[in-house]
Amino acid sequence: MKVTVVAGNPKPASRTLAAAHIIAHALTGREADDAVDVVELGAGLLGWGDPAVANAVATVRTSDLVIVASPTFKATYTGILKLFLDQFDTGTGLAGITAVPLMLGAGPAHALAPELLLKPVLVELGAICPTQGLYLSDKAYDQPGVTDAWMDRWAVTVLGSASASPDTTHLTRKGL
Amino acid sequence: MKVTVVAGNPKPASRTLAAAHIIAHALTGREADDAVDVVELGAGLLGWGDPAVANAVATVRTSDLVIVASPTFKATYTGILKLFLDQFDTGTGLAGITAVPLMLGAGPAHALAPELLLKPVLVELGAICPTQGLYLSDKAYDQPGVTDAWMDRWAVTVLGSASASPDTTHLTRKGL
Amino acid sequence: MKVTVVAGNPKPASRTLAAAHIIAHALTGREADDAVDVVELGAGLLGWGDPAVANAVATVRTSDLVIVASPTFKATYTGILKLFLDQFDTGTGLAGITAVPLMLGAGPAHALAPELLLKPVLVELGAICPTQGLYLSDKAYDQPGVTDAWMDRWAVTVLGSASASPDTTHLTRKGL
Amino acid sequence: MKVTVVAGNPKPASRTLAAAHIIAHALTGREADDAVDVVELGAGLLGWGDPAVANAVATVRTSDLVIVASPTFKATYTGILKLFLDQFDTGTGLAGITAVPLMLGAGPAHALAPELLLKPVLVELGAICPTQGLYLSDKAYDQPGVTDAWMDRWAVTVLGSASASPDTTHLTRKGL
Numbered sequence: 001m002k003v004t005v006v007a008g009n010p011k012p013a014s015r016t017l018a019a020a021h022i023i024a025h026a027l028t029g030r031e032a033d034d035a036v037d038v039v040e041l042g043a044g045l046l047g048w049g050d051p052a053v054a055n056a057v058a059t060v061r062t063s064d065l066v067i068v069a070s071p072t073f074k075a076t077y078t079g080i081l082k083l084f085l086d087q088f089d090t091g092t093g094l095a096g097i098t099a100v101p102l103m104l105g106a107g108p109a110h111a112l113a114p115e116l117l118l119k120p121v122l123v124e125l126g127a128i129c130p131t132q133g134l135y136l137s138d139k140a141y142d143q144p145g146v147t148d149a150w151m152d153r154w155a156v157t158v159l160g161s162a163s164a165s166p167d168t169t170h171l172t173r174k175g176l
Numbered sequence: 177m178k179v180t181v182v183a184g185n186p187k188p189a190s191r192t193l194a195a196a197h198i199i200a201h202a203l204t205g206r207e208a209d210d211a212v213d214v215v216e217l218g219a220g221l222l223g224w225g226d227p228a229v230a231n232a233v234a235t236v237r238t239s240d241l242v243i244v245a246s247p248t249f250k251a252t253y254t255g256i257l258k259l260f261l262d263q264f265d266t267g268t269g270l271a272g273i274t275a276v277p278l279m280l281g282a283g284p285a286h287a288l289a290p291e292l293l294l295k296p297v298l299v300e301l302g303a304i305c306p307t308q309g310l311y312l313s314d315k316a317y318d319q320p321g322v323t324d325a326w327m328d329r330w331a332v333t334v335l336g337s338a339s340a341s342p343d344t345t346h347l348t349r350k351g352l
Numbered sequence: 353m354k355v356t357v358v359a360g361n362p363k364p365a366s367r368t369l370a371a372a373h374i375i376a377h378a379l380t381g382r383e384a385d386d387a388v389d390v391v392e393l394g395a396g397l398l399g400w401g402d403p404a405v406a407n408a409v410a411t412v413r414t415s416d417l418v419i420v421a422s423p424t425f426k427a428t429y430t431g432i433l434k435l436f437l438d439q440f441d442t443g444t445g446l447a448g449i450t451a452v453p454l455m456l457g458a459g460p461a462h463a464l465a466p467e468l469l470l471k472p473v474l475v476e477l478g479a480i481c482p483t484q485g486l487y488l489s490d491k492a493y494d495q496p497g498v499t500d501a502w503m504d505r506w507a508v509t510v511l512g513s514a515s516a517s518p519d520t521t522h523l524t525r526k527g528l
Numbered sequence: 529m530k531v532t533v534v535a536g537n538p539k540p541a542s543r544t545l546a547a548a549h550i551i552a553h554a555l556t557g558r559e560a561d562d563a564v565d566v567v568e569l570g571a572g573l574l575g576w577g578d579p580a581v582a583n584a585v586a587t588v589r590t591s592d593l594v595i596v597a598s599p600t601f602k603a604t605y606t607g608i609l610k611l612f613l614d615q616f617d618t619g620t621g622l623a624g625i626t627a628v629p630l631m632l633g634a635g636p637a638h639a640l641a642p643e644l645l646l647k648p649v650l651v652e653l654g655a656i657c658p659t660q661g662l663y664l665s666d667k668a669y670d671q672p673g674v675t676d677a678w679m680d681r682w683a684v685t686v687l688g689s690a691s692a693s694p695d696t697t698h699l700t701r702k703g704l
Binding site: 443447464467468472475476478480481482483484505509512513 | 619640648656
Binding site: 251283284285286287288289291292293311 | 603635636637638639640641643644645663
């Protein structure tokens, strides 16, 4: 199972990227295989055919599980993330790939955004999004326990969707 | 695998209900095991504790796959369907159950409603909704081919989500 | 200017209704002219043609400003509120009427719901919704100051929309 | 009344921009005062502080009425439009400005996108969005009559919102 994290933050090496790595690790018990820090693609995102952008798209398209992460800008995902997602083909760009919509925000007021706004974009690209969208505080995303409720409800579902023979031995919390 | 259809139309025995049965059959190759025609529950929907409502909730909760269908009223699902969904517990009411959001409308203008509006309610109840929401014309929902594109993309995903050992032998279209 | 409050809570005389009255008073400086506590309409909501329901619809339709309020059930408005809104004609049912979408919830996680979910239903009925949807804590909706930021940004806009010659003398906070 | 059109299409001089101009003219009876064709801002959109971007933001912020237009990419607005909107301050960036969310698409399936997806971003920036979001076919946006129903319902409302003393003499269709 190939696991990739995507972060659409205007700053490189952001908390958004760190949070995506944390979720990937929590879900799979190991480091992600690859990462796309969208901002590093630069002005190539503004057109079509840029080799680095094409390479990043291919990285995502050959994954089994993708954590797609964004900070909350104007109560929804960032323009820079959407710019990257616009590079994928409608319906087939993420077909067969399990994706988790993840957003970070300064406060809880925008907690519905990953479910109502980010997930439908991923699904439109063909992604399988079997979980509820996940929203984390950008100050507490790395604190112990903040994702326990979401993990308890959705981790086995994600792994079952992303892999024909999922390894869930690292999921040791009660009820999993 | 227990399959149930739910229809939230103010009229009993509606096209909404018929469409839900068609989708259930297309997905599984057989008739649904059970059906909840919400309007038949009557005024018991307006409170809590009605035995017929509780029985309908239990029917859904013991299912593996549920087709949740609504006509389009005011660009979204009906009040009567939401009244029934309000009877389920948040987070756990549909936990572990695979659900397909289905809406019928007079024209294509509201085609985003099952994905953007109905699916999030089901997910909030804990349902696994691995497919894109499905929107069908209320005049053509029973015509050959109208669901082929959706079935081609999502049928195997639905069955894999709803069953540990899905039978997909009835899915004979190219590419499945 | 006729002002009406609508509350779609399964319990009569709810905090939802109280909050709608508070907002109406804060906006206009006086009591609302009329109120529809939807649950009191009972089983007549499940069909069409009930006289009490028709009377409640007429009350709303003859208003200039309507506060439409719901508790948060399953991350969105209630089924009982939608049941009432389904009684209005699409496009014209609330045409020319200024409406404020208001939701109460136990915590801040669903704060986007009035803007993303309730407002579009009102607009589909023809209502003018010039403000951002308002979300209040169901424990603190009546505390001093909780609506100040929203009032500062939107009160004059609401009144200007609802009245050709709005009286804003009661709006005394800085910046209004 | 200063009127500005904004188009967020990856191609310059797009049908999106043309449609925004048509709507501005239909609403006001004259040409827009200014236009922002977002793609012309180029790589400056990817950071903060670019002078051309700042100038475009100032153009919008000093307007009374803004038509904000996007083609439909992945069932919602484009990344490039959101990149531009991310340059505005939350809550105040469009405060006091009347905005019309406009989207063009190849077919009617995404007609809910301007209301459900684009409008909330504008409102989060503080804009007054008193109309229903407008969705037009990218093949027929310039055909006679395609906006009549929307204009009949919303033109007077837009002008009343954008101007203290609106001139509506150019609105000659029946019912206005």
